[in-house]
Every structure is written in structure tokens, then in C-alpha cells.
Amino acid sequence: MKLRKSSYTISVKIENERDKYMLIHGYTGAIDIVNFTVDKYLETGVDFSEDIVPFSKSTLDMLLNRGYLTTKDREEERQHVIKLASLLHKTKKIMHKSFVFMVAYDCNFRCPYCYESKVLKNSRQWSRRVFSKEMVDKAYNSIFMIEPEHRLRPNVILLYGGEPLLKDNKDIVEYIVNKGKDLGFRFTAVTNGYDLAEYEHLLSPECIFMLQVTLDGTEEMHNRRRIHHSGEKTFQKILDNISLALDRGVNISLRINTDGNNFYDLDGLYLLFKELGFFEKRGKFNPYSAKLFDYSQNEDVTDNSKGNRKLNYLNEREFNLLHKKEKYKYNCNLSDKAQMIKDSILKKKRLTFSPVYCSAQIGSYILDPFGEIYGCWNEIGVKDKVIGHYFDEEINWTDYKNHWHSQNIGTSFQCSICKYAFICHGGCISHNELRKGILEPGYCNDFSETIKNAVNLAYNYLKQERDN
Numbered sequence: 001m002k003l004r005k006s007s008y009t010i011s012v013k014i015e016n017e018r019d020k021y022m023l024i025h026g027y028t029g030a031i032d033i034v035n036f037t038v039d040k041y042l043e044t045g046v047d048f049s050e051d052i053v054p055f056s057k058s059t060l061d062m063l064l065n066r067g068y069l070t071t072k073d074r075e076e077e078r079q080h081v082i083k084l085a086s087l088l089h090k091t092k093k094i095m096h097k098s099f100v101f102m103v104a105y106d107c108n109f110r111c112p113y114c115y116e117s118k119v120l121k122n123s124r125q126w127s128r129r130v131f132s133k134e135m136v137d138k139a140y141n142s143i144f145m146i147e148p149e150h151r152l153r154p155n156v157i158l159l160y161g162g163e164p165l166l167k168d169n170k171d172i173v174e175y176i177v178n179k180g181k182d183l184g185f186r187f188t189a190v191t192n193g194y195d196l197a198e199y200e201h202l203l204s205p206e207c208i209f210m211l212q213v214t215l216d217g218t219e220e221m222h223n224r225r226r227i228h229h230s231g232e233k234t235f236q237k238i239l240d241n242i243s244l245a246l247d248r249g250v251n252i253s254l255r256i257n258t259d260g261n262n263f264y265d266l267d268g269l270y271l272l273f274k275e276l277g278f279f280e281k282r283g284k285f286n287p288y289s290a291k292l293f294d295y296s297q298n299e300d301v302t303d304n305s306k307g308n309r310k311l312n313y314l315n316e317r318e319f320n321l322l323h324k325k326e327k328y329k330y331n332c333n334l335s336d337k338a339q340m341i342k343d344s345i346l347k348k349k350r351l352t353f354s355p356v357y358c359s360a361q362i363g364s365y366i367l368d369p370f371g372e373i374y375g376c377w378n379e380i381g382v383k384d385k386v387i388g389h390y391f392d393e394e395i396n397w398t399d400y401k402n403h404w405h406s407q408n409i410g411t412s413f414q415c416s417i418c419k420y421a422f423i424c425h426g427g428c429i430s431h432n433e434l435r436k437g438i439l440e441p442g443y444c445n446d447f448s449e450t451i452k453n454a455v456n457l458a459y460n461y462l463k464q465e466r467d468n
């Protein structure tokens with residue numbers, strides 16, 4: 001039997017260990033620790049024969065059974081990946097739908113990096129269009145048309161904007177939530193947190209039970225970037241509102257938009273959260289650092305004439321490096337990957353794979369006040385990105401729906417031959433498309449550095465658990 005090293009074998013040296021390498025297989029999901037001899041033998045990349053291997057028969061069997069060695073040639077492996085991606089994608093499309101109400105094309109903040117810059121591009125003004133009761137009724141009907149089967153329909157709706165929880169939106173949000181509760185839904189929201197106290201009566205584990213709120217650093221830095229249109233400072237009010245929500249048993253996912261200017265504010269923020277007792281409150285508090293993405297691309301927000309708005313975007317590598325230097329004290333995307341690898345090892349289960357990066361590729365339906373449906377958060381309000389229109393009794397889908405629902409790592413040639421594909425997921429399609437305008441076609445996340453760091457972090461997590 002002629003064997004070759006699988007094109008999807010990932011090998012990472014464990015730092016500070018003399019003779020340990022973690023092998024991960026990119027489509028079987030196997031994870032194993034091997035020694036230098038095995039790793040080096042695999043690294044030679046030549047065709048192998050069963051008779052001449054520098055290790056035992058049981059090691060050879062393990063490498064074969066778990067996919068690191070294979071009898072398949074490159075193209076056969078690629079076809080296997082494409083098939084697996086398509087199968088997993090189909091299953092996900094049936095099982096995982098998500099519904100979002102774009103409550104209002106309006107916001108009380110004027111953040112310099114706003115991801116809605118495409119909608120605001122011409123006028124830099126929001127249209128201020130908000131859901132009417134009539135459109136809310138139609139939106140609920142549409143959910144039942146899109147997924148008539150109760151067991152396949154999620155019972156959570158995300159409230160989104162602009163800013164969904166504006167003081168002025170109170171009546172319509174109450175209508176949405178009360179009607180939704182009668183229909184069996186609960187709610188989450190992505191909010192800037194400024195007017196949250198107005199919604200105190202709706203904040204509970206039974207109603208609006210989870211919020212994503214954003215801070216941009218400690219007080220001074222935050223106030224320079226999360227700017228209220230009236231010029232009011234926003235930091236303290238948001239903190240007070242987070243505290244109120246946590247007291248009411250609402251979970252807070254606290255996003256910290258990180259760039260090169262505010263990275264070192266993370267320490268101060270975490271200390272403040274501890275002082276305020278956020279981690280001990282009724283609701284769960286989960287702060288995390290998220291790399292600030294440049295939605296303006298060619299627009300010049302980095303050299304704004306109001307110098308106080310300067311942003312210092314980091315690339316993936318710089319972002320990861322800063323977190324590594326700080327020994328991953330703060331949660332970030334990489335900690336999630338490391339956690340996934342650690343859990344898999346502890347539970348002795350294969351890695352959980354996904355052929356898609358986000359729900360827009362499987363069944364995310366964002367219903368807006370104009371009767372338009374979008375697939376991706378980043379495309380809301382951009383008319384040629386509409387995936388459907390909803391009416392009283394019917395939905396008309398556009399061809400663009402297929403743009404989202406047909407893409408997975410198997411449909412991109414570069415991802416289908418990439419050993420990281422089922423773990424990287426190919427990256428955010430919308431971000432990749434934006435970057436293609438300024439970078440080479442077929443933007444790649446360059447996942448090798450990420451996996452190297454995630455594997456070592458997972459290994460350290462395991463060591464810590466063992467030592468405690």
C-alpha cells in the first residue's frame with residue numbers, strides 16, 4: 001500500500017516543550033500529540049511505504065486511521081473536502097436559521113468607523129425609517145412563511161439597527177416584544193447601551209435576555225470614539241446601564257473594539273469591571289476584544305481633520321501578536337479557537353467543523369422597515385444586496401440570495417485545497433469582498449499563525465487545568 005502525508009495534516013510545534021507536536025487533521029477532525037520523529041517523518045512529504053517507517057506498527061496504524069497518512073491523491077482528497085463541505089452546509093441550512101429585525105435606520109451615535117458607512121455614504125445621515133406596527137405584523141408573518149415548521153424555527157429574534165433601543169423607538173419596540181412573546185419568541189439586541197434604562201421593564205431572562213454592548217476603551221478613549229450626536233459623553237451612562245441590565249439577570253456580551261490606539265486600555269477596563277462587580281452580578285458578563293475592521297477602506301478616517309478621531313487599524317497578525325504578548329489575558333477570537341481545541345481533547349471528540357463562516361451563508365434573515373430582507377449585517381440598506389422582499393402573504397426572493405446561500409469552503413478553490421479550511425471557515429465573505437478592492441483577488445486569512453497560537457494556547461489551558 002502506497003501512502004502519502006495527507007494534504008490536510010496540520011502540525012504545530014508546542015512551544016517550550018522539547019519533543020512535542022500537535023497534529024490536527026483538517027477533515028477527519030482528529031487531534032494527537034506526537035514526537036519529533038513522527039513529525040519529521042511526515043514533514044519529509046515523500047511517498048511512504050509501510051515497510052520502512054522509523055516507528056511502530058501501532059503508530060503507523062494510528063496515523064493512517066486518523067487521516068494523517070492517506071492512500072488518496074491530492075485531487076481525491078479535495079473532492080472529499082468539497083463533498084463533506086456541501087453535506088455539512090445542506091444540514092446547517094435546514095437546522096440553523098436566524099431572524100433579525102432591523103428596527104430602525106437611525107442612531108444617536110456618530111462613531112467614526114461605523115459599519116453602516118455604506119448606507120450613510122452620500123448624506124452621512126440616517127433615513128430615520130423605523131418599523132411601523134403594520135410592518136412588524138408582516139415581518140412576523142414572514143418568519144412563519146420562511147420556516148413553517150415549529151421545531152426548525154428559532155425562538156429568538158435579534159433586534160438590530162442603527163440603534164434599535166433608542167428612546168424614541170420605545171413604543172414600537174414594546175409592540176415587537178409583546179407580540180413576539182405571545183408568539184413564543186424571546187429577544188436579544190445589539191445596542192450601544194446609551195438609552196437602555198428606558199427599556200428596563202423589558203430586560204429580563206424571559207424577554208430581552210441578552211445584549212451585545214460596545215465600549216471603545218477606558219473613559220477618555222471611549223468618549224473620543226463613541227460619540228453622541230449631541231456631543232454628550234457616553235461612557236458613564238453606558239456603564240450604569242450595563243450594571244442595571246446585569247442586575248436584572250440579562251447577559252451582557254461586551255464587545256471592545258480594539259485597534260492600535262486603545263489596546264492598552266484593556267487592562268484598565270478589566271480592572272474597572274472587577275471593581276464594579278460585573279463578574280458577580282445576576283446576569284453573565286462576557287467582555288471580549290474584537291479587532292476593529294476598516295469598513296471605509298479607501299475613505300480617509302485614519303487622517304480625519306478632527307485629529308481626536310484617529311484610528312489605528314490592526315491587521316490579523318498584529319492583533320494576535322498584541323494579545324499573545326499579554327498572554328491572552330483578554331478573550332478574543334483566538335481564545336475561542338483554543339477553547340474549541342481544548343474541549344475537543346478533554347471530551348475525546350473530534351473537532352467540530354463548519355464549512356461556512358457565518359449564519360449569512362446558511363439562513364440569516366434580516367427584515368427591515370421597508371419590507372426588504374438582507375442576508376448579511378454589513379449589507380443592510382444597500383439596495384442591490386437585498387435577498388428578498390416581504391409582503392402580506394408572500395416573499396419574493398432575489399437572485400442575490402443564492403450569492404450567500406451557495407458559498408462554502410468547498411466552492412472556493414483556494415479554500416478547498418487549504419488544510420485549515422474547516423477551522424478557518426474561509427473568513428467573512430463581506431470583509432473579504434471589501435478587501436479584494438484594495439488587495440489581490442481571493443483574499444486569504446493567512447490562518448497558519450492563528451492556528452499556531454490557538455494550539456499553544458489550548459495546550460497551556462490543558463496544562464493549567466491539570467496542575468490545578
Ligand code: SF4
Pocket residue numbers: 107108109110111113114115116161162163192
Ligand atoms: S453605535 Fe453603531 S450604528 Fe451607531 S454610529 Fe456607532 S457603530 Fe454606527
Ligand code: SF4
Pocket residue numbers: 409414415418419420421422424425426427443444445446447448
Ligand atoms: S481564507 Fe485562507 S486560510 Fe482560510 S480557509 Fe481560505 S485559503 Fe485557508
